[in-house]
Amino acid sequence: MIKFEHLHKSYGEGRDAHEVLHDVNLDIADGEVFGILGSSGAGKSTLVRCINLLERPTKGSVIIDGNDVTNATGAELARLRSSIGMIFQDFNLFAQRTVLRNVTFPLELHHVSADERRTRAERLLDLVGLSDYADRYPSQLSGGQQQRVAIARALANNPSIMLCDEATSALDSTTTVQILDLLRRINREMNVTMVVITHSLAVARNICDRIAMIDGGHIVEVGETEALFRNPKSDILKTLIASADAQNHRGGTGVPGDEGGSHTAATEVK
Numbered sequence: 575m576i577k578f579e580h581l582h583k584s585y586g587e588g589r590d591a592h593e594v595l596h597d598v599n600l601d602i603a604d605g606e607v608f609g610i611l612g613s614s615g616a617g618k619s620t621l622v623r624c625i626n627l628l629e630r631p632t633k634g635s636v637i638i639d640g641n642d643v644t645n646a647t648g649a650e651l652a653r654l655r656s657s658i659g660m661i662f663q664d665f666n667l668f669a670q671r672t673v674l675r676n677v678t679f680p681l682e683l684h685h686v687s688a689d690e691r692r693t694r695a696e697r698l699l700d701l702v703g704l705s706d707y708a709d710r711y712p713s714q715l716s717g718g719q720q721q722r723v724a725i726a727r728a729l730a731n732n733p734s735i736m737l738c739d740e741a742t743s744a745l746d747s748t749t750t751v752q753i754l755d756l757l758r759r760i761n762r763e764m765n766v767t768m769v770v771i772t773h774s775l776a777v778a779r780n781i782c783d784r785i786a787m788i789d790g791g792h793i794v795e796v797g798e799t800e801a802l803f804r805n806p807k808s809d810i811l812k813t814l815i816a817s818a819d820a821q822n823h824r825g826g827t828g829v830p831g832d833e834g835g836s837h838t839a840a841t842e843v844k
């Protein structure tokens with residue numbers, strides 16, 4: 575369980591300080607695919623980066639599996655980070671390393687033997703459907719393939735949690751569906767808790783069990799995905815659903831891979 579308790583985050587010091595997360599309280603259950611949906615600048619990345627402490631909360635707590643990790647340092651911080659995988663919109667692969675050596679990288683940091691590194695990386699490349707690409711370089715792969723490598727790398731240390739920050743935003747709609755299917759499979763088969771940041775209503779609806787809507791640093795709504803879509807309470811979600819409906823009338827369903835029109839801004843919070 576990931577728990578945020580009265581979490582606040584400010585950037586800047588003194589008179590320049592501005593708070594970007596205001597009193598966030600949230601529980602994310604083990605094995606859940608949990609969506610964080612909100613417009614640009616709402617605080618999605620900041621909130622999720624507080625889970626692996628890439629950002630430190632200014633006030634309040636982050637509690638993981640009953641342990642308050644808010645002030646973790648040294649070995650405790652290293653242990654926390656190795657139990658959490660992360661993927662990003664722009665993949666962030668090492669250009670100078672082959673696909674295989676991208677995946678073995680986190681294992682090198684943990685002094686896993688060369689044989690074991692290779693075995694684990696090959697198994698993960700098989701899982702993400704890239705066994706034949708081990709010796710290629712990232713620049714020789716499509717965006718979807720690069721994201722699969724990033725997913726394999728994020729899984730190298732057998733994390734219990736995976737953070738996905740706009741992981742499909744750079745991909746076309748067909749590739750988006752494939753990557754979401756892969757993430758879902760990893761969630762089910764490896765029981766990895768997924769925290770999925772998106773500004774796409776369609777992505778959230780496709781993959782998330784529950785969703786938190788964030789607006790201006792406030793959590794304005796939390797609930798099970800379908801219940802939220804059927805009966806939205808926050809203005810931001812109502813507006814979003816209305817604009818997606820408007821698009822549907824023009825021929826698209828708003829679901830990636832199932833579009834009459836193109837996967838456009840109408841289904842996305844900007």
Ligand SMILES: Nc1ncnc2c1ncn2[C@@H]1O[C@H](COP(=O)(O)OP(=O)(O)OP(=O)(O)O)[C@@H](O)[C@H]1O
Nearest residue numbers: 585586594612613614615616617618619620621773
């Ligand atoms: N390192 C930083 N220093 C100062 N302000 C920051 C920093 N990082 C983020 N912010 C501010 O915090 C707010 C929330 O940013 P954040 O990146 O969490 O938003 P987001 O919801 O992830 O947006 P996007 O969808 O554009 O990625 C924004 O106003 C942003 O300008």
Ligand SMILES: [Mg+2]
Nearest residue numbers: 618619620739
């Ligand atoms: Mg962000």
